[in-house]
Amino acid sequence: MTQAKRARSKGELTRQKVLERAFAWAGASGLPSLTIGELAADLGLSKSGLFAHFGSKEKLQLAVLEYAAGQFEQQVFRPALSHPRGLPRLVALFEDWLDWIDGHERRGCVFLSAAIDFDDREGPVRDAIADWFGKADAMITLAMTLAQREGQLGCDADPAQLAFEFHGILLKYHLASRLSRRPDGRVRARAALRSLFSHHVTSPGVLSHVFPCS
Amino acid sequence: MTQAKRARSKGELTRQKVLERAFAWAGASGLPSLTIGELAADLGLSKSGLFAHFGSKEKLQLAVLEYAAGQFEQQVFRPALSHPRGLPRLVALFEDWLDWIDGHERRGCVFLSAAIDFDDREGPVRDAIADWFGKADAMITLAMTLAQREGQLGCDADPAQLAFEFHGILLKYHLASRLSRRPDGRVRARAALRSLFSHHVTSPGVLSHVFPCS
Numbered sequence: 015m016t017q018a019k020r021a022r023s024k025g026e027l028t029r030q031k032v033l034e035r036a037f038a039w040a041g042a043s044g045l046p047s048l049t050i051g052e053l054a055a056d057l058g059l060s061k062s063g064l065f066a067h068f069g070s071k072e073k074l075q076l077a078v079l080e081y082a083a084g085q086f087e088q089q090v091f092r093p094a095l096s097h098p099r100g101l102p103r104l105v106a107l108f109e110d111w112l113d114w115i116d117g118h119e120r121r122g123c124v125f126l127s128a129a130i131d132f133d134d135r136e137g138p139v140r141d142a143i144a145d146w147f148g149k150a151d152a153m154i155t156l157a158m159t160l161a162q163r164e165g166q167l168g169c170d171a172d173p174a175q176l177a178f179e180f181h182g183i184l185l186k187y188h189l190a191s192r193l194s195r196r197p198d199g200r201v202r203a204r205a206a207l208r209s210l211f212s213h214h215v216t217s218p219g220v221l222s223h224v225f226p227c228s
Numbered sequence: 229m230t231q232a233k234r235a236r237s238k239g240e241l242t243r244q245k246v247l248e249r250a251f252a253w254a255g256a257s258g259l260p261s262l263t264i265g266e267l268a269a270d271l272g273l274s275k276s277g278l279f280a281h282f283g284s285k286e287k288l289q290l291a292v293l294e295y296a297a298g299q300f301e302q303q304v305f306r307p308a309l310s311h312p313r314g315l316p317r318l319v320a321l322f323e324d325w326l327d328w329i330d331g332h333e334r335r336g337c338v339f340l341s342a343a344i345d346f347d348d349r350e351g352p353v354r355d356a357i358a359d360w361f362g363k364a365d366a367m368i369t370l371a372m373t374l375a376q377r378e379g380q381l382g383c384d385a386d387p388a389q390l391a392f393e394f395h396g397i398l399l400k401y402h403l404a405s406r407l408s409r410r411p412d413g414r415v416r417a418r419a420a421l422r423s424l425f426s427h428h429v430t431s432p433g434v435l436s437h438v439f440p441c442s
Contacts, residue, residue: 134406147408178420192347193354193357202392209389213423
């Protein structure tokens with residue numbers, strides 16, 4: 015390994031370590047409170063060194079969102095793709111999303127807190143968050159469309175409308191689980207999803223196949 | 229008016245003015261960032277004077293939540309009570325809640341941002357937010373129960389489950405409207421509510437009565 019490559023590799027490792035910590039921080043205390051100075055102190059690194067990695071608070075925030083998007087992709091979107099198209103994939107997506115909400119060592123979902131913190135601001139961070147939620151909506155809508163093409167959801171179902179309602183259940187689960195600590199959160203969320211599908215499936219058999227225990 | 233009464237009345241006026249400003253601040257920048265020092269500077273008041281009114285940052289945050297609860301009561305819960313029991317009242321509650329989400333001069337909903345900011349913390353502020361959302365759930369559940377007693381929703385409908393789904397739609401509307409600025413937010417939210425009711429009404433006539441134009 016050349017010296018230049020070694021230096022780059024060390025730099026990448028530091029960047030990765032910083033992003034992991036910044037991601038945890040943003041989940042717990044919110045993206046707006048994430049500053050290069052406090053993060054450097056927290057990691058025992060020099061502020062100037064950290065500044066050299068990211069350039070500005072805004073660029074650090076954007077890097078954290080990109081890191082979070084990668085984590086979500088890995089933990090939620092990609093695993094769902096290994097399930098058969100249609101309702102089984104949608105149920106897998108839903109279940110992994112519930113786990114994401116409860117995950118992060120109970121540190122909170124960086125996307126949702128960023129969405130609420132930045133929704134009335136302007137700028138690239140806000141745009142990045144809105145963009146991520148737009149992509150998430152598009153992913154769910156596509157999965158609904160595939161369920162329709164597979165003949166599981168009826169022709170009168172509107173995939174974008176179902177995606178809107180699907181995400182609403184997840185948002186309510188977030189509050190029920192994390193804020194209200196309701197023990198019935200998962201049961202309520204699953205019942206809501208089953209109910210959403212039940213009004214659009216082409217036959218009851220489709221439903222009992224994906225919700226075998228309820 | 230005695231001197232003591234005048235002083236109390238002036239104190240109440242100042243408190244009211246401070247709370248109005250603090251409420252707007254908390255909606256825009258979040259409850260955690262609300263400090264007595266910055267608020268005093270913003271209002272051109274002395275920090276010690278403001279401290280005398282509230283005593284601590286935490287007590288100020290609790291006072292803001294109480295003020296916000298009063299505003300919500302006045303703008304959302306109470307107007308709904310003037311509508312007939314059952315679905316008309318639920319639809320009125322829903323519509324006023326949509327307006328609340330879009331209101332506050334686009335400053336954001338203090339409850340939702342506080343819920344996300346405080347959900348992983350402990351203490352009286354977190355408890356107050358969880359308590360408010362618990363009461364909101366109970367209000368919606370009661371309205372659903374009344375719709376059932378009025379014979380509009382079937383006996384198999386579970387009011388608490390319907391309340392969970394009702395609030396999920398509102399949360400998704402919050403993101404769709406404020407973060408994503410989707411022009412179809414209201415149409416989607418109303419379609420979701422209509423769909424939620426349509427699966428539980430005892431007759432289609434009930435539905436066309438409360439959604440006359442769709």
